[in-house]
Amino acid sequence: MHSTPSEMRACTEACLSCYRTCLGMASDHCLPAGGKHVEPQHFRLMLGCAEICRTSAHFLLLGLPEHRSTCRTCAEVCQACAASCATVGGMDECVAACRHCAEMCRQMAT
Amino acid sequence: MHSTPSEMRACTEACLSCYRTCLGMASDHCLPAGGKHVEPQHFRLMLGCAEICRTSAHFLLLGLPEHRSTCRTCAEVCQACAASCATVGGMDECVAACRHCAEMCRQMAT
Amino acid sequence: MHSTPSEMRACTEACLSCYRTCLGMASDHCLPAGGKHVEPQHFRLMLGCAEICRTSAHFLLLGLPEHRSTCRTCAEVCQACAASCATVGGMDECVAACRHCAEMCRQMAT
């Protein structure tokens, strides 16, 4: 099934928005908060999620058919990051951005 | 002089918007058009501009004081890319995105 | 099955080496050569391959278990890029780098 240009644009937007939220909250929320916010597994996921969101957007912008594969991986990482943020608590904005991005990417990947 | 959070957010938005425009037009406009659109110096600038815009946004999101330096470099590359796009012609959207990003980044850098 | 630290380091090295080769050859070989070297599908794959190789290395360096998923995607894109380079011709160095990276990433992904 092929994605339409407008679906791809909406997914690109969701990826870059999730990138901004993950990296921004990692830096200005998690680092100052400390404690479980900088627990290695959680913080690594925040950084990995920011990275794959950016790359998923990159493939969508290039218009490569392989964006299905990067979107599938992105959905998986976003879901893991949303779960980690929900466990840590006080990170609702990041949970929402990750879930929205995961949902958009899953639709691209099918 | 310190930038306010809202100025930094506006600059981040301009950088990511310029990234999207440069990479998107390089792929779906310049490559199919061929000719002077894929002339090495022009196309390298498009790719370099996309890269530094992304990195400039990264530093703004991290909230590092060194964002002044990445913004200064970003402004310089955006200006060169805008000039190259204006010379090639038919790339008004990219010229506008690069000029806006250069202007926003210059304000951060001072 | 868990990867050892030395396997992960070797795969990181293969990813960054493939990134260097793809981006370097795209810029200093394909752009000056023109013709089928800048055919949209081929050139997009070169750029996408450079991007996912960099991200695959990023996940390995972060030590995230999700590196299996980024490595799987990376192997897929590298294989497609190797095939495209072999068809274009005169790109043996890039074919070799992509095949080696694909092989290393596949081992990480299983």
Added chain:
Amino acid sequence: MHSTPSEMRACTEACLSCYRTCLGMASDHCLPAGGKHVEPQHFRLMLGCAEICRTSAHFLLLGLPEHRSTCRTCAEVCQACAASCATVGGMDECVAACRHCAEMCRQMAT
């Protein structure tokens, strides 16, 4: 003054090596160690240094004349990161990688 291809390759190698060291140590050394290793300013610098090193290598690989500007910024961030790592202590490998990269980049920037 123009850089030779072999000087550019050596600088690219230094940038990617510094990227690997900064991101790898941020994840597998600083996060588990905690305390001053995850103090916001220090950790942000580690992440910013990894990012600009990668981008500096990107410009060198593209062969853009603007690599002088990205190298200048990279040298500045590497120097700040080396100083931060030296203050935190127990990060000799990162101090060395940052200082070497800063030195190589400064030569490119002149």
